[in-house]
Amino acid sequence: MASVSRRTFLKMGGSVAAGVAIGASELAQAAPTTAGETQVTLPYKKQVIARAQKLQVNKPVAFNYPDAASPCVLIKMGTPVPGGVGPDRDIVAYSTQCTHMGCPVNYDAEKRIFKCPCHFSMFDAEQAGQMISGQATENLPSIVLEYNHTDDTVRAVAVEGLIYGRQSNVL
Ligand code: FES
Numbered sequence: 240m241a242s243v244s245r246r247t248f249l250k251m252g253g254s255v256a257a258g259v260a261i262g263a264s265e266l267a268q269a270a271p272t273t274a275g276e277t278q279v280t281l282p283y284k285k286q287v288i289a290r291a292q293k294l295q296v297n298k299p300v301a302f303n304y305p306d307a308a309s310p311c312v313l314i315k316m317g318t319p320v321p322g323g324v325g326p327d328r329d330i331v332a333y334s335t336q337c338t339h340m341g342c343p344v345n346y347d348a349e350k351r352i353f354k355c356p357c358h359f360s361m362f363d364a365e366q367a368g369q370m371i372s373g374q375a376t377e378n379l380p381s382i383v384l385e386y387n388h389t390d391d392t393v394r395a396v397a398v399e400g401l402i403y404g405r406q407s408n409v410l
Contacts (some may be wrong), residue, residue: 242388268278283397283409288313288384290391291325299346299398302332304382304395306410309402311382312317313393314364321367324386330393332382333368334402339375341403353379377401380408 288302296317313332316323323329333353335344342357346364349372352371354363360373367377380400384393398408 241408261388265291271405273324284397285385286395287392288395289393291315291330291386291393294325294390297348297351299348301335302395304332305398308342309408311395313382314346314349316365318365320365322381322383324384325393326388330384330386331364331367332395332401333362333364334380334382334398336403337375338370338377338400339373344379357397373379 246308254287254395267367269277269407283305285303286302287302290299294300294315296315299312299314301310301312303309311334313330315325315327316329316331317327319328320331335353336342337344339355339358339360341405342355344353344355344360346352347354351364353364353368355361355373355375358374360375361371362375362379363369363371368381372380378400380398380402382395383391383397383399384395386393404409
């Protein structure tokens with residue numbers, strides 16, 4: 240493993256403390272960039288969420304990722320969508336904590352958007368969690384999914400976007 244630059248080390252903040260507990264070798268994979276700085280990819284556990292054939296269109300499945308304190312939903316949209324996985328490229332997942340102040344968002348199945356009851360932010364489930372309106376300034380974090388054709392499983396493998404209240408998504 241390449242050494243982590245001081246600047247990157249500081250950016251990692253509390254993740255380093257967590258790394259002590261789980262083992263430094265599991266904390267991060269670092270690779271030198273062309274700019275000479277080290278880029279760090281934080282590790283995520285892979286977690287089976289569902290079997291694609293058992294999912295019903297537009298029926299959210301609740302789960303937690305990357306840890307028990309992070310509520311999420313997985314939805315089979317029924318038509319291909321950006322970031323969608325599975326045989327129909329239509330399965331997506333999101334954190335359900337609003338990016339404004341962390342309130343739990345609700346899924347509106349008719350409009351296919353997430354609505355925050357606290358200050359009325361809305362996010363598009365068919366457009367990678369894009370913020371539509373409201374107080375939030377960031378999109379809803381997407382849970383990166385992988386589909387395994389062999390056993391039909393859909394797995395969560397990473398998070399795109401910062402889950403509300405965290406300095407990194409792996410704490
Ligand atoms: Fe969701 Fe404020 S917490 S809009």
